[in-house]
Amino acid sequence: MNDSEPVVPTATKQRPRRGGPWAAAAFAAGVLALLVALPLAARDRLPDPVATHWSGSRPDGSMSLTAAALFPALLWLGLVALAVAVRRFRGRQAPGAPGAILASGGVLLSGAQASIVHANLDRARWQDAASMDAWVILIVLATGAAGLLTWLATRTPVTGAAPTGPRGPVMTLPAGERLIWLSRTSNVWMQLAAAVLGLGAAGTALAGATGLTSGHWSLTAMLAILALTVLACSSVQARVTAKGLDVGFGPFGWPRRHWSPTDIGAARAERRTAAQAGGWGYRVNGLGTTLMLRGGDCLVVEGPQGHRFAVSVDDAERGAALLNSLAERAKATTA
Incomplete structure (x- = not known):
């Protein structure tokens, strides 16, 4: 074999990604809790009904506070079901799609819910809700970034089979043959811990961005740093x-x-x-x-x-x- 011929894998033993479904489940549950909790936590400072739709800079549609809490939660459950179906029936052909659906959908709905709470906060009527222009831009950018990054992180399929071959302290390397060995491992508990810490960071950030709390950005930064550190080591x-x-x-x-x-x-x-x-x-x-x-x-x-x-x-x-x-x-x- 010469150097121009395809790479020959020496070994590609990989552990199954068992932590992925558990981390996704924790993420799904956390987003669901955020969607319901954000408007309910601010109910004493929100009008009822609340503005939920804007035409340009002016609100032109509303929902009751209960509906505003439950409607995005139902949409989220639908997206979770879609991600599960894609993973079940198209997981091998599109391994990065389920994660991208969850990440982009979670960011989109959480951002939209936070923006609605912020726009209605301390308003006497839903017609007096603030403009959503800046929020829309931020939400669109964050949604695209979350989907793309998650797809890049999960797009590589993982197999559990390993080819047979000689084992020993030294291998014979034929001249001109290019050899590769690859192995992956993950820790499900560390991935779950990273998901919980990340949801904590997202929750405190959204609470601060909507105006529900103040002075908690240091806690958000600490939780985000911890989540990224644990994720990198998971x-x-x-x-x-x-x-x-x-x-x-x-x-x-x-x-x-x-x-x-x-x-x-x-x-x-x-x-x-x-x-x-x-x-x-x-x-x-x-x-x-x-x-x-x-x-x-x-x-x-x-x-x-x-x-x-x-x-x-x-x-x-x-x-x-x-x-x-x-x-x-x-x-x-x-x-």
Whole structure:
């Protein structure tokens, strides 16, 4: 085989994304709660009925406060059902579609509900509601961004099968053949925690934006930072190619760490527990740096200076064998 021929995968062992449905369920429940709670929490400061439709800058339609709380909730349940149906019947052809539907729909309806509460807040009549012009622009931009980012994060299908082949500490690398090893792992509980923290950040942000509360932006920022941090440590993708090892964090594979073959002193598979690593997530202790998402086999890489990095992924032995072979070949080339 020459270098112009297709890439040959050495291994593509991947754990199923079990955390995705649970995180989606938590997100769906959180959005439903926000849609109902926002107008009800402000009912003492809202007219009844409330303005719910605008023509230009002037309100021209209204609903009772109860209907304004329940109607978007029913729309949301319909979108959730649509996402479930797409995942059930079109999941393999469009793996990113269900998440994009939920993300964009949740942002759209939550933003619309928050804008309605804000426009009607402290008004004597629904006809006196404020303009929605600026809110509409922000909601449209946020909806598009949420849908696109979620689609990019979930568009890659994941399979659970692994090809058969030799296993060992070192692999034979035929001349001119390009080899790839890829493994993904996620932690369902960390994904759920990220979803809960993100919903908390969204809830406090919407409450502040509507005028229901004030002075809570520091709490919103803290919850958002925590949600992003936990999300980044809740899943990992390890990829070995001729260029070395790349470890991507989170649903977007970013941030990313890279080791070239010359940076690798040795690689091995090693069984570790969360207690040995010091807990779940990104940990640093006497064993070195570990991204611990589940107990069991970890791919451990040692640098020339003795620093160790470990990541809990499936098929770690095969990945270590390929890394050792690449490192030996790189040393032979530079010798």
